[in-house]
Amino acid sequence: MPWCCIALISCAISLSGCGSSAESHEDEHHDEHHDEHLEHFVPAHKPNTFADLVDQLAKRAPQLEEANQPGDSLSGSDSLSDSDSGGGHATALQEFSDIVGWIPELAADSELMKADFESAVATGNKLTAAFAETLGPQSTKPFDAATIEPLIEELRKLVPQSQDRKDRM
Amino acid sequence: MAEMMFWGFATRFTVSLIQASPFILVGFAVAAILRRFFGYEETRKLFGEGTRSALFRAWLIGMLLPVCSLGAIPVIREMRRAGIRGGTILAFAMSGPLFNPLSLLYGLTLSEPIAILSFAACSLVIVTIVGLIWDRMFPHSALPIVEEKAVAYGYRRMLAVGTAAGREATSASLLYILLGLGGVGLLGAFIPANSLQHTFNYDNPLAPLYMTGMAIPVYATPMLAMSQLGMMFQHANSIGAAFVLLVLGAGMNPGIVAWLYREYGFKRGTIWMVLLLSIVLGLAYGVDRPLFPKDIEPANHTHAFDIYCQPFSGPLTTSYFEATKLKLERDISPFEWRPLWIFGLLILSGVILQIADRSSKLEQWLEAAPPRQIAGRGDIIVPGPVLGLLSLAGLVVLSVVGCFAYYPSPDECLEAMTDARVGALSAALSMDHTETKYWSERYDDWTRKLEVGAYLRHGELSDYHRWKARLLREQLETLEHEVEDEERDEVMKLIARISRSHNRMSHAFRDEL
Numbered sequence: 194m195p196w197c198c199i200a201l202i203s204c205a206i207s208l209s210g211c212g213s214s215a216e217s218h219e220d221e222h223h224d225e226h227h228d229e230h231l232e233h234f235v236p237a238h239k240p241n242t243f244a245d246l247v248d249q250l251a252k253r254a255p256q257l258e259e260a261n262q263p264g265d266s267l268s269g270s271d272s273l274s275d276s277d278s279g280g281g282h283a284t285a286l287q288e289f290s291d292i293v294g295w296i297p298e299l300a301a302d303s304e305l306m307k308a309d310f311e312s313a314v315a316t317g318n319k320l321t322a323a324f325a326e327t328l329g330p331q332s333t334k335p336f337d338a339a340t341i342e343p344l345i346e347e348l349r350k351l352v353p354q355s356q357d358r359k360d361r362m
Numbered sequence: 363m364a365e366m367m368f369w370g371f372a373t374r375f376t377v378s379l380i381q382a383s384p385f386i387l388v389g390f391a392v393a394a395i396l397r398r399f400f401g402y403e404e405t406r407k408l409f410g411e412g413t414r415s416a417l418f419r420a421w422l423i424g425m426l427l428p429v430c431s432l433g434a435i436p437v438i439r440e441m442r443r444a445g446i447r448g449g450t451i452l453a454f455a456m457s458g459p460l461f462n463p464l465s466l467l468y469g470l471t472l473s474e475p476i477a478i479l480s481f482a483a484c485s486l487v488i489v490t491i492v493g494l495i496w497d498r499m500f501p502h503s504a505l506p507i508v509e510e511k512a513v514a515y516g517y518r519r520m521l522a523v524g525t526a527a528g529r530e531a532t533s534a535s536l537l538y539i540l541l542g543l544g545g546v547g548l549l550g551a552f553i554p555a556n557s558l559q560h561t562f563n564y565d566n567p568l569a570p571l572y573m574t575g576m577a578i579p580v581y582a583t584p585m586l587a588m589s590q591l592g593m594m595f596q597h598a599n600s601i602g603a604a605f606v607l608l609v610l611g612a613g614m615n616p617g618i619v620a621w622l623y624r625e626y627g628f629k630r631g632t633i634w635m636v637l638l639l640s641i642v643l644g645l646a647y648g649v650d651r652p653l654f655p656k657d658i659e660p661a662n663h664t665h666a667f668d669i670y671c672q673p674f675s676g677p678l679t680t681s682y683f684e685a686t687k688l689k690l691e692r693d694i695s696p697f698e699w700r701p702l703w704i705f706g707l708l709i710l711s712g713v714i715l716q717i718a719d720r721s722s723k724l725e726q727w728l729e730a731a732p733p734r735q736i737a738g739r740g741d742i743i744v745p746g747p748v749l750g751l752l753s754l755a756g757l758v759v760l761s762v763v764g765c766f767a768y769y770p771s772p773d774e775c776l777e778a779m780t781d782a783r784v785g786a787l788s789a790a791l792s793m794d795h796t797e798t799k800y801w802s803e804r805y806d807d808w809t810r811k812l813e814v815g816a817y818l819r820h821g822e823l824s825d826y827h828r829w830k831a832r833l834l835r836e837q838l839e840t841l842e843h844e845v846e847d848e849e850r851d852e853v854m855k856l857i858a859r860i861s862r863s864h865n866r867m868s869h870a871f872r873d874e875l
Contacts, residue, residue, distance in 0.1 A: 234662070235659065297825065301833055357862075
């Protein structure tokens with residue numbers, strides 16, 4: 194039975210083509226050859242800080258609403274008006290959703306205390322609920338910036354507390 | 363090449379043996395308690411033999427007792443001798459090693475605790491369905507009930523437990539245990555170093571299938587399996603593969619498979635294996651998408667399975683013996699050797715008994731008729747099954763109490779992680795990947811203990827605290843990769859980030875719990 198399993202695994206390795214040779218800590222005396230990088234994928238639209246996240250939301254919300262107007266559409270990244278495809282609007286909405294989803298992580302990766310962190314997360318949940326219906330593939334509901342923007346302002350109030358002391362000065 | 367494979371086998375075999383020793387000792391203790399305190403009849407009653415609750419009881423007892431898949435071997439052999447049906451025995455064998463209080467607590471701090479609870483529920487489904495079908499197909503799988511002799515009260519009864527454990531430790535149980543360890547040794551001999559880092563990515567639809575092939579020879583203690591699940595969740599690897607790892611990696615080993623075929627024959631053994639693998643794979647693909655962590659960016663790799671590959675790659679500057687010795691010194695803490703010495707002593711006592719008392723005169727003396735009168739006033743004769751239940755409950759309580767020692771208070775954890783933090787950051791500053799990885803793993807481990815320790819003492823852990831620890835772990839892993847890629851600028855930035863994250867985490871766990 195163990196031999197069968199080892200044969201299966203050998204087969205699995207060859208089929209899946211894994212060939213990374215990242216070092217395990219026992220390999221300390223060896224030369225290393227890196228066939229493939231071990232990656233943690235970070236999307237291009239991921240903000241660096243909580244303040245950056247709030248800026249991104251504030252910048253994207255009006256653009257998303259504009260794209261609701263007939264003839265307007267979005268490309269999904271910073272150059273929001275470049276594309277004329279319907280997929281662009283969907284991508285931009287998805288990216289907006291991603292950014293809202295990063296609120297807990299970036300709030301935790303800041304100087305926010307527990308109460309403020311929880312406030313940020315709660316606002317994030319409200320944001321998610323507010324535009325959830327616009328996200329579906331068949332959705333016809335327009336993006337409603339009037340509902341979204343007050344919530345973004347709530348997040349903006351937390352930005353000073355989120356920054357390092359030297360950044361606040 | 364052959365030398366590297368030999369030392370790969372020896373290294374993985376030895377490390378697994380040391381990790382397994384405490385659980386194996388518990389297994390021999392439980393088997394001896396069943397034999398001498400319960401006896402065959404009461405053991406059948408304990409496991410509900412012949413009742414509808416038998417499979418559930420086997421699952422529950424298995425979940426509560428701190429045994430691993432190797433420690434389960436003496437217990438299932440004792441259950442077999444007691445005349446319990448195969449389905450119930452195999453239900454215990456499968457569920458016993460999956461969880462214990464220590465590992466369950468650890469699992470609940472993972473990013474998706476619901477996944478761990480779902481895995482536990484799925485394990486009940488597996489043992490129930492496989493057990494029911496198998497028992498229906500083979501209703502007469504139990505051994506005939508044999509007469510047993512009672513043991514005298516008092517010190518003789520205690521001595522009887524010791525001799526039963528000693529004799530069992532030199533019986534076929536030992537061979538099955540060694541066979542179980544042989545599986546992980548063979549993986550260490552044949553699977554190229556670090557070659558499993560991409561096999562179980564979330565986007566590989568065959569990941570659960572591959573894991574099924576690897577998981578049976580794998581040996582993992584409940585804690586190790588849980589920490590590997592943690593790494594798989596952290597990297598958003600295949601959840602189906604993680605489930606298979608838990609059920610088969612922690613729950614099965616080649617020793618149990620060999621015992622199954624020897625006791626029940628080729629046909630019944632194969633049917634049980636086919637039933638088990640079909641249901642496990644079906645459930646694995648069933649939970650793969652629903653339990654996929656939603657708030658994690660998937661990585662294209664995992665380090666969880668590096669420990670099952672060859673420990674050495676390429677030419678060494680020292681001998682393999684020296685490299686193995688160095689690895690064992692670094693990876694095994696001094697206190698981890700003690701259970702192995704105790705296990706060795708147990709085997710030695712069994713060998714002495716086998717040589718000095720071939721005709722089992724000691725057992726005949728122990729089984730002499732118990733005295734009718736007891737000497738002291740107020741003294742009472744405690745029935746064996748009561749002692750047995752108390753002993754098993756004691757093991758469970760001990761493992762729960764052990765949680766408080768294994769997971770210290772947040773203050774103690776933060777104090778204890780200082781060495782690991784300094785080690786990891788200093789190693790990164792000097793761009794030493796080996797040391798960075800070594801200390802980062804220990805630093806990472808302390809952050810998990812910090813979470814569990816806080817959860818144990820406060821009854822809850824907020825998202826705020828979970829995020830603080832998780833961010834630090836993610837940054838540590840990125841640091842390790844950047845050191846490996848020799849990105850000095852990125853390393854310097856990360857060191858500053860990690861220091862900040864550590865201070866925030868300390869503040870959160872010291873002042874905001």
